[in-house]
Amino acid sequence: MIRDLIILLDSEINLPAGSVILHYLGNTGVIFYIIKPGVIMNTSTSNLLTSKWVTILQEYEKVKVGQSTNFKTVDQLCKAHYVHRKDIRKYYERWMKSGKDRSSLLPQKRGPKVGKYKLLSKEEERIILKIHRRLGSNEFEIFHLLKNNFKTHPSVSTIYRTFKRYPLNKVRKEKIKRYVKRYPGELLHADTYYLAKSIMQDRKRYYLFGVIDDYSRLAYIEVIKAINAANVTKAFFHSVQYFLAHGFEPESVMTDNGVEFTAFTSQKAKKTHFFETMLNIVNVKHIYTRPYHPQTNGKIERFWRILLNECIVHLNFGQTIDSLTTELNSFLYHYNYERRHGALDYQTPLDRLTAVTEMLK
Numbered sequence: 001m002i003r004d005l006i007i008l009l010d011s012e013i014n015l016p017a018g019s020v021i022l023h024y025l026g027n028t029g030v031i032f033y034i035i036k037p038g039v040i041m042n043t044s045t046s047n048l049l050t051s052k053w054v055t056i057l058q059e060y061e062k063v064k065v066g067q068s069t070n071f072k073t074v075d076q077l078c079k080a081h082y083v084h085r086k087d088i089r090k091y092y093e094r095w096m097k098s099g100k101d102r103s104s105l106l107p108q109k110r111g112p113k114v115g116k117y118k119l120l121s122k123e124e125e126r127i128i129l130k131i132h133r134r135l136g137s138n139e140f141e142i143f144h145l146l147k148n149n150f151k152t153h154p155s156v157s158t159i160y161r162t163f164k165r166y167p168l169n170k171v172r173k174e175k176i177k178r179y180v181k182r183y184p185g186e187l188l189h190a191d192t193y194y195l196a197k198s199i200m201q202d203r204k205r206y207y208l209f210g211v212i213d214d215y216s217r218l219a220y221i222e223v224i225k226a227i228n229a230a231n232v233t234k235a236f237f238h239s240v241q242y243f244l245a246h247g248f249e250p251e252s253v254m255t256d257n258g259v260e261f262t263a264f265t266s267q268k269a270k271k272t273h274f275f276e277t278m279l280n281i282v283n284v285k286h287i288y289t290r291p292y293h294p295q296t297n298g299k300i301e302r303f304w305r306i307l308l309n310e311c312i313v314h315l316n317f318g319q320t321i322d323s324l325t326t327e328l329n330s331f332l333y334h335y336n337y338e339r340r341h342g343a344l345d346y347q348t349p350l351d352r353l354t355a356v357t358e359m360l361k
Helices: 042-066 075-082 084-097 122-135 139-145 157-167 169-175 229-246 267-271 274-281 294-310 321-337 349-360
Strands: 002-004 021-025 030-034 188-194 207-213 219-226 250-254 286-287
Touching: 030 294, 042 084, 042 250, 084 286, 122 139, 122 157, 139 157, 188 229, 207 229, 207 294, 219 229, 219 321, 229 321, 250 294, 267 321, 274 286, 294 321, 321 349
Parallel strands: 002 030, 188 250, 250 286
Antiparallel strands: 021 030, 188 207, 207 219
């Protein structure tokens, strides 16, 4: 028999929507109560639903002290009421902790309790990861460092799970393929970048062509009006002259598979491509990234983000090509000769090149 509970507005007890309550009536059968969404029960309905367990628990207390006139053992009590010993123990502990409050015997929401699995905010995770990366601290050291600094102090296990969520532990570090070339010019990374129309005075789209040396992180950028083979080839030739002025000759360059860099329609089209032809003239090997995988060319991608955060977002609106070129050259001077890089053990690209020069003397 299925009955829907009748809800009164002046009720005191909430139940989760969809809860199903079984109420045994001895040999006469079972009544199923289905709690509808948003329902609230009054006290009389609550007493009706908890009367079974109150009777069982009161009898359970008498059996434990040997004062029950109906049952000698707990097994007999379980068989008579069709319940399990574990259920009796669960409801009895809940009943005692609440001071024998009947409402504690009502069905409770399943799943993890609120706050049982506390998750750190993104900002708190970043703080933990920064400490782990820069200081090399383990989870136990970070646990003590963070005391009284977070709203909820994370446990050692929570800090360790934060490590595992990101590629910081030894197992995940082995999966990440990081590399640094052995000398300047061994590999260059080249790519293009779209500039927002809003920063330009004529509201036209302009682009950047950038090249960065893998070993020293020495970078070169140039404004171009369109992303095509002719403009990219001309800009790359200027970058080769720039690197030669710094004392090294490029041997290979890594680019994506864009039409400005190569052609895949046929071998003839590839050999006669403007950019490919120029590379053959200057004797530079062409290396391609895996399709749809910009991480392969990650060093130039990271350079674009640095350029955006430290230069482009600070530009005034209404830039001309000349003023934009001046701003980019100023940033390039700072990046190559003054800015210290974490990947270079906090050296500048110029320091890195100077160190190689000193070794060759």
